[in-house]
Amino acid sequence: MRIVVLTKPVPDPAAAEHLGPDGRVDRTGGNVINGNDEYALEAALKLVETHGGEVTVVAMSPETGRDVLRKALAMGATRGVLITDPALAGADWLSTIRVLAAAVREMEFDLLLVGVDTSDGGAGLVPAGLAALLGLPYLSNAATIEPVDAGVRVNRITATGFETLESATPAVIGGTQALGAPRYPTLKGIMGARSKEVAVRTLGDLGLDPATVGGAAAGTRVVDLRRPPERGQAKMVRGPAADVAREVVEFLAARGFI
Amino acid sequence: MPDPSSTFRLTEEQVQLRDAVRTLAREQIAPRAAAIDREGTFPHDIKDLLARQDILGLPFPEAYGGLGADLLTVCLAIEELSRADATTGLILAVHALAATPILLAGTPEQKQQWLPDLAAGRRLIAFALTEAEAGSDPAATRTRATRDQTHYRIDGSKRFISHASVADVVVVFAVTNPDAEKPSRRLSAFLVETSSPGYAVARLEHKMGIRGSPTAELTFDDVRVPAANRLGAEGEGFAIAMRTFERSRPGIAAQAVGIAQGATDEAVRYSRQRVQFGRPIGELQMIQAMLADMAAQTEAARALLYRACAEIEHGPAEDAARWASMCKLVAGDTAMKVATDAVQVLGGYGYIEDFPVERMMRDAKITQLYEGTQQIQRLVIARSLLRASA
Numbered sequence: 327m328r329i330v331v332l333t334k335p336v337p338d339p340a341a342a343e344h345l346g347p348d349g350r351v352d353r354t355g356g357n358v359i360n361g362n363d364e365y366a367l368e369a370a371l372k373l374v375e376t377h378g379g380e381v382t383v384v385a386m387s388p389e390t391g392r393d394v395l396r397k398a399l400a401m402g403a404t405r406g407v408l409i410t411d412p413a414l415a416g417a418d419w420l421s422t423i424r425v426l427a428a429a430v431r432e433m434e435f436d437l438l439l440v441g442v443d444t445s446d447g448g449a450g451l452v453p454a455g456l457a458a459l460l461g462l463p464y465l466s467n468a469a470t471i472e473p474v475d476a477g478v479r480v481n482r483i484t485a486t487g488f489e490t491l492e493s494a495t496p497a498v499i500g501g502t503q504a505l506g507a508p509r510y511p512t513l514k515g516i517m518g519a520r521s522k523e524v525a526v527r528t529l530g531d532l533g534l535d536p537a538t539v540g541g542a543a544a545g546t547r548v549v550d551l552r553r554p555p556e557r558g559q560a561k562m563v564r565g566p567a568a569d570v571a572r573e574v575v576e577f578l579a580a581r582g583f584i
Numbered sequence: 585m586p587d588p589s590s591t592f593r594l595t596e597e598q599v600q601l602r603d604a605v606r607t608l609a610r611e612q613i614a615p616r617a618a619a620i621d622r623e624g625t626f627p628h629d630i631k632d633l634l635a636r637q638d639i640l641g642l643p644f645p646e647a648y649g650g651l652g653a654d655l656l657t658v659c660l661a662i663e664e665l666s667r668a669d670a671t672t673g674l675i676l677a678v679h680a681l682a683a684t685p686i687l688l689a690g691t692p693e694q695k696q697q698w699l700p701d702l703a704a705g706r707r708l709i710a711f712a713l714t715e716a717e718a719g720s721d722p723a724a725t726r727t728r729a730t731r732d733q734t735h736y737r738i739d740g741s742k743r744f745i746s747h748a749s750v751a752d753v754v755v756v757f758a759v760t761n762p763d764a765e766k767p768s769r770r771l772s773a774f775l776v777e778t779s780s781p782g783y784a785v786a787r788l789e790h791k792m793g794i795r796g797s798p799t800a801e802l803t804f805d806d807v808r809v810p811a812a813n814r815l816g817a818e819g820e821g822f823a824i825a826m827r828t829f830e831r832s833r834p835g836i837a838a839q840a841v842g843i844a845q846g847a848t849d850e851a852v853r854y855s856r857q858r859v860q861f862g863r864p865i866g867e868l869q870m871i872q873a874m875l876a877d878m879a880a881q882t883e884a885a886r887a888l889l890y891r892a893c894a895e896i897e898h899g900p901a902e903d904a905a906r907w908a909s910m911c912k913l914v915a916g917d918t919a920m921k922v923a924t925d926a927v928q929v930l931g932g933y934g935y936i937e938d939f940p941v942e943r944m945m946r947d948a949k950i951t952q953l954y955e956g957t958q959q960i961q962r963l964v965i966a967r968s969l970l971r972a973s974a
Binding site for chain 1: 596597600601604605607637638639641642646651652653
């Protein structure tokens, strides 16, 4: 089974501020693998451990994204591809999808795993957009992934439970936290990652004109930034469950909510 | 990848390795530390954990199943383990120390014979140089190794040998050339299996600290060792030991930095929680000053250790011993001071076993004593300086 996983480098969500003065995400600090992408990577590693195959991790980012790919390689991915080009700064979601699509078209794969959204942008458009551009089925919000004779079966999270979806491969799958906690890289994995290949692809390598993607072609721009309004003082209720429940009910009833 | 000797930052790979060991130490070793100290027995479960996680394989070349880590990376692992538990840090430090003579002086056949089991952690190795009357002065060694055709016969005793009661093989330094003109040409190094007839652990010491790490007195009663187990030529033992210390003293410095960091962590945590005069004691300037000094001193010792590791591996060979001694000297004294200050921050609670800082203070003391006392480190440093300026 050949699996490609998109592992986006994002600022560590545990760190304080992520926006630069231009209102864009500040990518100069330490980056980590986007959470949902990391769950997808864990699922991919488990799949090849059970069924054989290989995992290629792909990141589109400045050169600093190489460290994130290294971490993915340390976790067990087979090889990495870093798509980097100065012209990509300021790329909007449509550019991002076009560039990623051009990169994965170069690869042979059965499954393309992508986190359903990212902790920095958060639009959640890339997996569906990629599937559309590539003309592949999209199985979103995956909680489980298993190969079947016809292709792949996914349990898709819905508002009320699960749907079981099946599709032919190749297919694009949107990964979620429900796929399971990512492993820690082992020391052997970390040391072994140094000898694994990280291929670099520029826009020229992908046959893309810088005028058509990246900042030059962005259809969106940051106009204004506002912080969400401060919330009022939260009232914390502690104590035995019965007392807490009574107090919460009284609080809601007094305001006409119940 | 940047040349590690040209940067003051860890490589991404080193950061990942350090963080992996840190997580393991925090989750699986720190909760065992108090019991290891109280029970005073070697934690075989922790040794197995280190083997399973490839931590014991760090110092060994990949060709023998190890991870091929550089000296700094090995020290990062010892530091993070010791931050949780100094006894555990010493498991890696002693294993790396005692394997160094094989790496430095072993033939390809000897390396192939011994290193794979050590790298996998299937076997443990110890280092036996010190004797009751030969501590800081190893040239005064009295244990004898007498050639008997294809074998040597070893007779004598060793003292203060870490892990000798749990190791499978011990590097033993013994006199083969008693008539050599220079005392430093009298010793040879041998790999002695602890299952050998005549090898015995005479007793285990009752120690102030690192109580989970067994420290043995050994006796050798006509122990037959194949000549193929001699490391290096006859008479090279002293030189092998000294070159080993160039690479092992940073390991003890790393243990000391780890203890200092662990003690600082505990003092900071306590200062946030402990309320006196109606506020956390961390808001009191006298406590703040102590915490600031502890953190700054620990970082200074760490910086010297990391620099020393880079210099020992990438700098002039004639300066390696000085760097090794400088980092051990500074880190050992820092660990002792910082751990003592941590006890002070915790007050009476620092003096009882409910909190880990009293253990850390007891553990810290050994880092000023073994792998050469602080006085020996100063001797090595001064000799290096005076030779360099001659």
